[in-house]
Amino acid sequence: MKTINDFKNISKVSIFLFAAFAFVSLSCASGLVADFQDPPRDTGVRCWWWWLNSNVTKESITQDLEAMHEKGFSGAMIFDAGTELRWGPDNPVPNGPMFSGPEWTELFLHALHEAERLSLELGLSIQSGWNLGGPGVTLENAAKQLTFSEISISGRRNFEGELPLPQCNYGFYRDICVLAYPKPDNKERRPIKDLSAKTGSKELGGSAPDCRFLLNDVPAEKGEQDTLLEDILVISGKLGTEGILRWQVPKGEWIILRIGYTPTKAHVATSSDNWKGHVLDYLSEDAFNNYWDQVVDPLLKKAGPLAGTVLKQLETDSWECGGMNWSENFGREFKHRCGYDITPYLAVAAGKIVESREVSNAFLADLRKTIAACVSDNHYRVFAQRAAEHNLGIQPESAGPHAAPVDGITNYSHSDIVMSEFWIECPHRPGPQNRFFVKQASSAAHIYGKKLVAAESFTSLRKPHWQDVLWQELKPAMDHEFCSGLNMIFLHTFTASPKEMGIPGQEYFAGTHFNPNVTWWDYSDEFFDYIARLQYIFQKGKFNADVLYYYGDHVPNIARLKESDPAGALAGYDYDVTNEDVLLRLEVSQGRVVVPGGIHYRVLVLPDHRVLSLAAIEKVEFLLSKGASVIGAKPERLVSLKGGRQAQIKFHKIADKLWGQNPQMAGVKSVNSGILAWGMSTREFLNSRSVLPDFETSENPQEGSFDYIHYTVEGCDVYFVSNQTENSRKADCTFRISGRQPAIWNPVTGNIKTASAFSQSGGRTTVPLQFAPYGSCLVVFGDAIPQDKQGTGKSNYPDLHLLDEIDGPWLVSFDPEWGGPARVRFETLCDWSEHPAEGIRYYSGEAEYDNNFDLPLKEFEKRYWLQLNDLRDVGIASVKLNGKDLGTLWTKPFRIEITDTLKAGQNDLNITVVNSWMNRLIGDRGKPQNRRFTKTNIKIRDDWKLQKAGLLGPVQIMID
Numbered sequence: 001m002k003t004i005n006d007f008k009n010i011s012k013v014s015i016f017l018f019a020a021f022a023f024v025s026l027s028c029a030s031g032l033v034a035d036f037q038d039p040p041r042d043t044g045v046r047c048w049w050w051w052l053n054s055n056v057t058k059e060s061i062t063q064d065l066e067a068m069h070e071k072g073f074s075g076a077m078i079f080d081a082g083t084e085l086r087w088g089p090d091n092p093v094p095n096g097p098m099f100s101g102p103e104w105t106e107l108f109l110h111a112l113h114e115a116e117r118l119s120l121e122l123g124l125s126i127q128s129g130w131n132l133g134g135p136g137v138t139l140e141n142a143a144k145q146l147t148f149s150e151i152s153i154s155g156r157r158n159f160e161g162e163l164p165l166p167q168c169n170y171g172f173y174r175d176i177c178v179l180a181y182p183k184p185d186n187k188e189r190r191p192i193k194d195l196s197a198k199t200g201s202k203e204l205g206g207s208a209p210d211c212r213f214l215l216n217d218v219p220a221e222k223g224e225q226d227t228l229l230e231d232i233l234v235i236s237g238k239l240g241t242e243g244i245l246r247w248q249v250p251k252g253e254w255i256i257l258r259i260g261y262t263p264t265k266a267h268v269a270t271s272s273d274n275w276k277g278h279v280l281d282y283l284s285e286d287a288f289n290n291y292w293d294q295v296v297d298p299l300l301k302k303a304g305p306l307a308g309t310v311l312k313q314l315e316t317d318s319w320e321c322g323g324m325n326w327s328e329n330f331g332r333e334f335k336h337r338c339g340y341d342i343t344p345y346l347a348v349a350a351g352k353i354v355e356s357r358e359v360s361n362a363f364l365a366d367l368r369k370t371i372a373a374c375v376s377d378n379h380y381r382v383f384a385q386r387a388a389e390h391n392l393g394i395q396p397e398s399a400g401p402h403a404a405p406v407d408g409i410t411n412y413s414h415s416d417i418v419m420s421e422f423w424i425e426c427p428h429r430p431g432p433q434n435r436f437f438v439k440q441a442s443s444a445a446h447i448y449g450k451k452l453v454a455a456e457s458f459t460s461l462r463k464p465h466w467q468d469v470l471w472q473e474l475k476p477a478m479d480h481e482f483c484s485g486l487n488m489i490f491l492h493t494f495t496a497s498p499k500e501m502g503i504p505g506q507e508y509f510a511g512t513h514f515n516p517n518v519t520w521w522d523y524s525d526e527f528f529d530y531i532a533r534l535q536y537i538f539q540k541g542k543f544n545a546d547v548l549y550y551y552g553d554h555v556p557n558i559a560r561l562k563e564s565d566p567a568g569a570l571a572g573y574d575y576d577v578t579n580e581d582v583l584l585r586l587e588v589s590q591g592r593v594v595v596p597g598g599i600h601y602r603v604l605v606l607p608d609h610r611v612l613s614l615a616a617i618e619k620v621e622f623l624l625s626k627g628a629s630v631i632g633a634k635p636e637r638l639v640s641l642k643g644g645r646q647a648q649i650k651f652h653k654i655a656d657k658l659w660g661q662n663p664q665m666a667g668v669k670s671v672n673s674g675i676l677a678w679g680m681s682t683r684e685f686l687n688s689r690s691v692l693p694d695f696e697t698s699e700n701p702q703e704g705s706f707d708y709i710h711y712t713v714e715g716c717d718v719y720f721v722s723n724q725t726e727n728s729r730k731a732d733c734t735f736r737i738s739g740r741q742p743a744i745w746n747p748v749t750g751n752i753k754t755a756s757a758f759s760q761s762g763g764r765t766t767v768p769l770q771f772a773p774y775g776s777c778l779v780v781f782g783d784a785i786p787q788d789k790q791g792t793g794k795s796n797y798p799d800l801h802l803l804d805e806i807d808g809p810w811l812v813s814f815d816p817e818w819g820g821p822a823r824v825r826f827e828t829l830c831d832w833s834e835h836p837a838e839g840i841r842y843y844s845g846e847a848e849y850d851n852n853f854d855l856p857l858k859e860f861e862k863r864y865w866l867q868l869n870d871l872r873d874v875g876i877a878s879v880k881l882n883g884k885d886l887g888t889l890w891t892k893p894f895r896i897e898i899t900d901t902l903k904a905g906q907n908d909l910n911i912t913v914v915n916s917w918m919n920r921l922i923g924d925r926g927k928p929q930n931r932r933f934t935k936t937n938i939k940i941r942d943d944w945k946l947q948k949a950g951l952l953g954p955v956q957i958m959i960d
Contacts, residue, residue: 031714032537037750039532041119043539044074047494048456050508051080051107052937053272054096054128058110060498065114067516068494071528075121077315077395077490078111080104080128082272083509091937093506098274099128100295105302112306123313123395126296129271130317133279136294139172141287142263142278143324145201147173148350149258152183155249163245168262175260176331177236177343178245181227183253189224192351193217198364199349200325200371200405200555207434208401208558212609215365215554215639220357226255229355232344259346266321282319283327283374288382300390308391313417314383318397319404325349325371327378334370338642342367365639368555371405376414384414395419395454399444400558401437407557409579412444417488421456422481424473424512428461433561435477440559442485443576446543449597454488455481458512464944466504466917468512470527471875471891472726476774478531479722483707484562487538489531502935504917509938519845520876520914526748526888533747537718537778541711546694547575547682548593548601550583553613554639562707567605567631568681572693574710575682576601584619588626591674602691605682606632611639614647617654624658624674631685633678634659692764695719698732706731716740717781723771728893733779734766740781742767744796747778748891755779756793770797773892798863798960804853806909806955811850818845818920818933831872832949833919841946842923849911849951858904863960866909868894870952873915877951880910895958915949922946 049064068076080099083090097103108124115122127134133142149164165173196202198214235256238247245256266279281287296314300307327333334342348360349367380398387394393416399408401421412418420441423429442453458474468474478489491514497505504517515521549567551559559577560566569575578595586593592600604623606612612620612635620630638651658671659678666679668688677685683693695708705725711718717737723729735742742755742765758767767779808827814820820843835841858864866886871877871894879886881901889896917934924932925940 032540032716033752035536036533036745036752039072039529039536041072042074043536044072044532045489045491045528045535046073046075046077046454047491047514048079048511049076050493050495051078051096052495052506052508053082053093054080054099054104054274055094055498055501055506056096056107056496057498058107060496061107061111062114063516064494064496065111065118065120067521069118069120071524072532073120073528075115075123075312076494077123077125077313078108079125079315080272080275081270081508082129082275084270090509090939093937095273099134099272100299105299108299109302112303112310116306116310120310121312122310123315124299124311125315125317127268127271127316128275129268131266131268131279131319131321132282132291132316133268133277133321134271134275134291134295135277137278137280137291139170139263139278141281141284141290143266143281143321144261144283144326145264145324146176146199146326146346146349147260147262150350151256153249153254153256155251155254157249158246159249160244160246162243163239163256163258165243166258166260166262169265170263173260173262175236175239175258176326177234177259177346178239179257179259179344179347180233180235180247180254181231181347183255184226189221189353190218192348192353192357192360192364195351196323198361198368199323200368201323203319203323203405204403204556206320206402207429208437208440208560209403210560211403211556211558212552212554212607212611214368214556215361215609215611215637217357217361224353225356226352227347227354229344232347232354234343257347257350257352259350261326264322264324266324269320279321281327282324282379283330283371285378285382287327288379289386292386296386300392311392313393313395314387315394315419316383316396316398318400318421319402319406321404323405325367325405327374330370330374333374334367337370337373338366338640340641340644359641362639362641365554366641368405369553369640372407372410372555372557375406376410380411380414384416393417397421397456399440403556403558405555407555407579408440408559409444409447409551409557409577410581412441413448413581415444415450417452417454418442418445418450419454419456421459421492422477422486423459424468424477426460426463428463432480432563436480436484436561438481438484438486439562440577442543443559443578445485445597446545446576446599447578447582447595447597451539452488453485454490455486456492457481457489459492459510460512461510464918464941465507465938466513466518466921467873467947468916469873469875471774474512475891476722476724479774479776480707480724482534482538482720483709483722485543485709487535489535501937504934504936506937519917520874523876523878523888523890523912523914527890529750530747533750534720534778537713538711538720541713541718543576543599544694544710544712544717545574545576545599546602546686546691547573547605548595548603549575549577549605550607550616551577551579552607552609552611553580553616554611566607569605569683571683572696573683573686574694575605580613580616584615586619586623588623588628591627591629593623593628603629603631603682603685606630606635608633610634610636612651613640614638614643614651617651621654621658624671624676627673629675629677629685631677631680631682634663692736692762693734694736695721696734705729706733719779720776721769721779722776723774726773728773728775729771731769731771732766733769734764735779735781736764737781738763738765739784739787740765741783741785743780743782744769745778745780747776753796755796756791757796758791760787760790768796775892800865800958800960802956803864803959804855804957806851806853806957808851813848813850814840814843815845819843819923820845820847829951829953829955831952832915833946838923842919843949844915844917844920846912846914847950849913851909852906853909853957854906855902855904855957858902859959863897863899864902865895865958865960866898867956867958868911868951869954869956871913872948872950872952873918876914878912882908911951911955913951916947918944918947919949
């Protein structure tokens, strides 16, 4: 990001002047134009700033923060962590001071003072590693799980004997209760399906799985229960402190269950070497407060007035600590939330069927909901409250994608910045469903009225390091998530690396590397400007969507990526996801449902698994009475014991009243002043109500190669449109806007042009657009125009033709300090990795290509462009023509306008190309350190392969 006075060349100044002209035709957007082209710092990118094994210095801290400031960052999140050994042993990083200890605190305070000097905001992850915990977490405050033992005894006698100690960890065990029930007939029966997941004793994976299957079990059979509820005796008082049971046993055979809890085996993942320890009990308010008082509060007190001014946010990472399902006060929590005593039902957690398979399954659903409520209220809510005492907000990754026993959107209610993550394609997460998770976070921000939707961005794992192509891997991934509602990127990762660690230095084992040690750092301005321009617009915008999807009250509950489309709204209609908490707070205004965040939606969609809570179906009835439109099949089940038999009766009575006792497969009916529909997709319903899609293209919508998002920004309607393919594309894009002049804003260059080609019809406007591979643009609808006005142009883009191709020879200058020849002649453009000279084949870094060409005649009524075509491997080139810097290209089609700089006669062309560290590292592989050019903790794997590198061209002059 640069001020207007910092523009480096005439072409950028001309862009600004063009934008000033745009004020005339886009007066409603006039306040946006200047800041779009030169975004304010507070909309700049941020980063996960890894302090790897706490190995940082004051010098490296200052170097990093100055580099961030220079590139327009708005801030960074200090994240102390170590190496995750399960992903392969890299070279060790020296141990630094212990997290939160005196030496570490001195480094932390230095970072705060330097950030204050540089006008940067900082955040702090309040532990070393991924999950909250550490060496000070006692077994009493560690995460806990249920455990049990079982014996069988005969009745009509006084029993006195030791009950077996249930399995326990670390020698820590506490009793909860002792239950006795008559031994059932000795018969085979199928176990409760997925019991460990249903009890919350494990998490269900890392890609936001649909967990509604936990509401189901295998088909029930007659008489398969182990016991009836009325037959369970609670005999906890008969157990002595030494584990001896003294009980007058009734006649018959009896099963005795000793049920208690023990710490889980979860430890803090990926912490620095000196911050190993147990994971904290996320269900306990006391456990969190103890950790806060011991670790966090002393740091904040040392920060003094910098806490709440420079230090703005606190963070914990995503849940990756397995399951936990008990805490000291959990029984009281359960009674308060569910209205019945958990004690006799704990037999179900031990695998017994109480009453029936259906009843047991309903109890397990209540158990998981209570776990999730405790995590939300006793951990994340308390986290937010304690942070607020210091004027701080929180931004934990509290909602997956690992399917822990949580409700993701409920957890987000406590966040100041709603934090998620997305990945680039890599072996660890190859498919979109494994990589994109922002839709849930943006939905939470919209429904709760929060401004910032952030993501740990460009994460990767088990992929060769430093092998990232900006235009091909990073841009489509972030554009995908921008279309899902992202508006604040946290680069993952920016690793602090003291100078003695060499170059490329120490790096985190996962993620895409961004820091001053990457080869292309000096040429990254335009890449970061692209992000900042879009974040500026998106952060100011109000999201527009037609559909609100209720994702149910089951736990775990983690919303998936946008394309999962649970409401059946795509393509053409956008949606948000909401939870039970917000569902119960919905209002209706002029037939639209309204969330607390203020967004209005045309329709509420219910989940298709036909399960609702009593509170949810009562709310649906209320919304219909107020004129809302609701889509959803008749719910069939209430999977909960809350409210007992009366709740079940009331549930089915409301369902029969709304849908009828035997509804048809599909239908639409009026309910009071509202409309209830089922058996159709949301898209079909909206079309039937003459609500045209908000966005359409001339391609088949099933191809899915375009994505979009729609905001209202300062009186303008703004659509971001992304080509999600590697092909250049042309499309007629139709927007549900009319009577407004469209303009095309280019976030890559900052260029703004009023669309001359467009048409209006039926309340919509069609604009012909062109997209480079993975290209994107903003379409901004500004000033009012007559609804019958049509554009006069045939195209909104220059019609480019090849004028000439710049042939060799090229004089190419490499850096001898990195093993390259000072100057070499390329007769034709070629791939460095196939060059016979080792200094070129294994070269990494910058190389300058010099050439000159003649232009016999310059036609002043024409515009001219330089197009580089094929650039490898990062895809970055800086262009100078006749001594003037024209800027840096980082995305296809690698084209830049040269009209103002080109001259008739001889022209001198200089192109600086940068590749990644990969080839140099491979060249150093196997050599002793004193013969290497590079130094890093990352192990150079045997399967890493040389990457194509350099300018491959052809280099062309294009004319309009």
